[in-house]
Amino acid sequence: MENFKIRVVENVGEDSIETFGEVGNELEVINGKLIDLDDDSWSGCGTGFEDIDDVNDWFSDLGDYGTVFELVESGDSNE
Numbered sequence: 001m002e003n004f005k006i007r008v009v010e011n012v013g014e015d016s017i018e019t020f021g022e023v024g025n026e027l028e029v030i031n032g033k034l035i036d037l038d039d040d041s042w043s044g045c046g047t048g049f050e051d052i053d054d055v056n057d058w059f060s061d062l063g064d065y066g067t068v069f070e071l072v073e074s075g076d077s078n079e
Helices: 016-020 052-059
Strands: 004-011 026-030 033-035 067-072
Touching: 004 016, 004 052, 016 067, 052 067
Parallel strands: none
Antiparallel strands: 004 026, 004 067, 026 033
């Protein structure tokens, strides 16, 4: 699985900001696992995230953790 960076676009659930940061915060998906602000990893149903669509599909229906992300393109990082 590829590694890629994502950026928070919209905080939907009440725990979204605490877990993933405010709009504009960037996170990494490493070996299919999204690493949150507490260094916890998320891997969907255990199969890992292949791309930004997998990430958004998972978090679109995750209640308190609901968050919308976008892919950070190379050279488009806020870091």
